[in-house]
Amino acid sequence: NRYIPNIYTIIYDAITGRPYRPLSEHQALHLSARLQDQWEQADPGLHLALPVDAHRQRVIAAVASSRVVVVAGETGCGKTTRIPRFLLEEHVRGGVGAHCNVLVTQPRRISAVSVAHRVAQELGPALKHCVGYQVRLESRPPAHSGGSMLFLTVGVLLKKLQSNPHLEGISHVVVDEVHERDINTDLLLALLRSCLKENPHLRVLLMSATGDNHRLAHYFGDCPIVRVPGFMHPVQDRYLEDVLRDMGRPSVDVRVRSDGASLDHHLVADVIEHIDRHGEPGAVLCFLPGWQDIRSVQENLESRTRFSSGSQMIVPLHSSLSVADQQVVFQRPPEGRRKIVLATNIAETSITIDDIVHVVDAGTHKEHSYDPHTKVSCLDTVWISRSNVTQRKGRAGRCQPGHSYHLFTRRQMEALMPFPVPEILRTPLESLIMQAKIHSPNSKAVDFLSQVLDSPLKEAVRDGVQSLQDIGVLDKEESLTPLGRRVAFMSCDPRLGKLLVLSSVFRCVLPLLSVAACLTRDPFHNSLQNRALVKKAKETVSGSSYSDYLIFSRIIQTWRKVQHEGNRYQRDKFLEEHILSRSSLRFINGLISQFSENLCEAELVSRGSECQSPESVYNTHSEQDELLKAVLLAGLYPNLIQVMKGSVLKGRFRPNSVSLRTASGQVLLHRSSVNRGQEKLPSRWLTFFGAVKSSGMVFIRDSSVVHPLALLLLTDCDLTETGTFSSLDQLQLFMFNYNSIRITLTRIYPQLLLFSP
Structure with a gap:
């Protein structure tokens, strides 16, 4: 009968989504023995050696000795697919598999789905039932809770925390790509700190390829950092001045890109065509800011004789596409055709398109910013950070040597910020404050958000609270109103x-x-x-x-x-x-x-x-x-x-x-x-x-x-x-209509009384 500080009245299993029922000691022993037999009979191997394999015992020992561990794994080390498996396999082979349930968050749907497929494939047919995924609008969870891995987006895990606020039944949460610092991940980190206090069986792994890992470790009480070296095939860098020279263009074009983050779609298409004509075989991955840029470059390419006959496989990749449409990027093109993937930063982390040889980096992405004075959001095309450049370049060297074509100069590269600005510092906070009220209803928004890794300005929080009060979902004391509890x-x-x-x-x-x-x-x-x-x-x-x-x-x-x-x-x-x-x-x-x-x-x-x-x-x-x-x-x-x-x-x-x-x-x-x-x-x-x-x-x-x-x-x-009523009769008719409609509304819809200010 304990109090659960959320909008649900019962706890739901974070793996299966069904009502949570803890295993009895007898059930746990029976399930653990069955899991152990299954793994020993299947004996899944590691089909491809990855750098993280040599550090398996270091990671497991760190997790055993500390409830929070930061894994600083370089691009290509294999941390995303291997570390969750190491955790589960250690428990199963040790005879306690029933007590191991691993949640692995990914920032995007495509990465959650593709990584789950890859891990299930490595484990083989006999064990693939232990692996599942859940993203918005699509869910294929493991067959049962106990000895399982679930890959999911951060947003889905936040939703699960509403119905299981202490993550009961979960042994490990692995937060991958934590360096991206999106607003959902920052909220998740704050909630995980609370979960660790309430759930003594929970352990947290924070995995990052780039970023300020010492600051992240300090946020979790100076937890240990395990560094795992990566492996990347050599990638040859070409900056804008090099690209223009190779194409026989005058260097004066360099100045065109020096003033702002505008993008020349014709230049991008020219570079892709140049690669197709003169580059070595292999797929091309082009990073563009948004959907309109993808469509414009695709149409530009398809209007050219070399691409008009469908001789090349041009594939768009954007978050608006369905999971099935996104999976097309992993298909190999027919013999003699080159695959050209036009993507936003959705392809920057966690997914491996294994035939990519050439990366074209426009150097920009779409970024939201918010002006608290005008209460207006801006979606601008802005320069990426140097850590983004590193991630994009790494897409070309995952499986073979590659080439990276940067459509900005060396001088511009030096001027880029080292890391991106956290999303929480540049976006409206209404949705985040609503989440905070669901998870911590008795805390003031300013107090709760002061606990996140990068606290937003108090003025921005107050503006968000005021907006929610204006629409009637929060009252003057910042509590959820009857309307707010339903909106939640x-x-x-x-x-x-x-x-x-x-x-x-x-x-x-x-x-x-x-x-x-x-x-x-x-x-x-x-x-x-x-x-x-x-x-x-x-x-x-x-x-x-x-x-x-x-x-x-x-x-x-x-x-x-x-x-x-x-x-x-x-x-x-x-x-x-x-x-x-x-x-x-x-x-x-x-x-x-x-x-x-x-x-x-x-x-x-x-x-x-x-x-x-x-x-x-x-x-x-x-x-x-x-x-x-x-x-x-x-x-x-x-x-x-x-x-x-x-x-x-x-x-x-x-x-x-x-x-x-x-x-x-x-x-x-x-x-x-x-x-x-x-x-x-x-x-x-x-x-x-x-x-x-x-x-x-x-x-x-x-x-x-x-x-x-x-x-x-x-x-x-x-x-x-003014000037609406030309006579007293018209005014009286208007007032009669107003009063009669108001009475009718409250009679037919008594629920309105519930939501009235």
């Missing part, structure tokens, strides 16, 4: 979580599930080249809705119908006509299912599957567009835009144009929004999800027109509408 179940941004909760209250779940999923992953095949086509496709779906969000809903519902009723030709035609990404739609469909289950976990619906049935009671009002837009307002508020007549452009007042203002200042609608350029909107209020800053201006990517009545009914907005 949602695997998404807190505002989208609130939107999903309200969708169940107002019985319009399915369209808003689609909206939340599309705001997590864009369904359109966006690129610089087809931006106009995407805008046109949106306009054909929009009608007179004046809402980017209803476009998302209509697109997804029509696609699902075509998937169910249409043939292959009709499905392909629909995707082509609406410029939709097949892989993104698959991912969105998985998100819709996940969010549906979240609503069930929060006890807002009886079954998750009913959320996706148009005939369900939870979709009674799903066809009412004005209601949908009102619920969107309630979920996204106070993200509100006021449309004002008249604007100043180039120093002149333009009375017929409009200006847009939020509480933080003037904004512009992004060119991708259907409301961009609309001369006359049906209301002077818009709601929106997020803003981005670019070239000194704040852009709203998507928006939805809001009726003033929705503002009065569903927000605490201090609204003044």
Whole structure:
């Protein structure tokens, strides 16, 4: 009957996901003996010798003597695949395998899945049931708990900590690639320190290829550091000046890249073509900042005669692709064809594409930053750090000698930062604070986040708390409100979580599930080249809705119908006509299912599957567009835009144009929004999800027109509408409608009283 400080009432097994039941002494002895027999009969060998093999006993001894160990393993040493196996094998062969369950975190889905496959393959058919993986939207856990390894993303482990806060039943947590310092990993490290106090059987291994390992060890009480040398085949470096010389280009091009982190897609394609013409056989891995860069370089290559016939195997690799689509990068090309992988930093760590010989490093990546004064996020293309350069170069020397083509100069290399800035210091903190409240409900956000490795500024934490109080998920004492306790179940941004909760209250779940999923992953095949086509496709779906969000809903519902009723030709035609990404739609469909289950976990619906049935009671009002837009307002508020007549452009007042203002200042609608350029909107209020800053201006990517009545009914907005009522009769009619609708809402939806401020 002990108190569990989270949103769940029972403990779940972190390996299988089923309710946790500790083994009795008799069960543990029986399972340990069975595991020992299985391993002795299978006797799995090490198919390929790796540098870490010679340090096996050092690692095991360090783990036995210290509950936390930092493993500083150089690139290519084999730490990711071998060390979890060493831990499990030591326990199984020692007759205590039933007490060994190893969780191994990876920063990305592709690495968790690919490493699990590799370890299972090395163990062989008789033991592969001991290995599993779990990533977002896909789970293949081990056959049973006890003598098992589970590879999973950091986000999935954080979710498991909600239902098993002390990781009972887990013997080891291996945090791989800890040097990347993403916001989830920093939170996990803080929670693991608490787990170590509460769970005396738990041991933690922190594995890093680069990074400040002494600082990491100090964070865990000056724990020991085990250094494992790596092995990397020789890799020849070529910097921009060398590359241009080899291509016969004038060195003046070097100055083009000296001022900022902009990327010349034509130059990247030229370098890849140069490698294809003159480089030795082997695959090419090109690091690019984002999806639009990948698409642009791919289209640039495919437009060239050398690549237009499909003579080469060009493979994109991005986090938005499904796990199945990501696995294509590991396939060998047919004889006579060269594989060219165009990837973001998703390919930087943990995965081995074993036929890579050439690496093209653009030297940049996408990075979020946050301005606490304007409350606007920026997604900018910025220079990587020197540790990133080392990791990227290492992809070419894993299995054979290679070449690394750096598209920046030696002088630029010297100017790069040694390590990347931790994500926690440059992003909004609302989601992190919500996680903190779930795991440590009695702590103030500032106090909890002061315990992480790099504490964010107190001002940034206070801004995050205020934002969560504004949307009603935290009260003045920073405790989760009744609404907040339900939003805590949602695997998404807190505002989208609130939107999903309200969708169940107002019985319009399915369209808003689609909206939340599309705001997590864009369904359109966006690129610089087809931006106009995407805008046109949106306009054909929009009608007179004046809402980017209803476009998302209509697109997804029509696609699902075509998937169910249409043939292959009709499905392909629909995707082509609406410029939709097949892989993104698959991912969105998985998100819709996940969010549906979240609503069930929060006890807002009886079954998750009913959320996706148009005939369900939870979709009674799903066809009412004005209601949908009102619920969107309630979920996204106070993200509100006021449309004002008249604007100043180039120093002149333009009375017929409009200006847009939020509480933080003037904004512009992004060119991708259907409301961009609309001369006359049906209301002077818009709601929106997020803003981005670019070239000194704040852009709203998507928006939805809001009726003033929705503002009065569903927000605490201090609204003044002038010139609306031409007579006392009109005003009385408006007030009658307002009061009657308010009474009707509270009568039909008593749950509203639960969430009212």
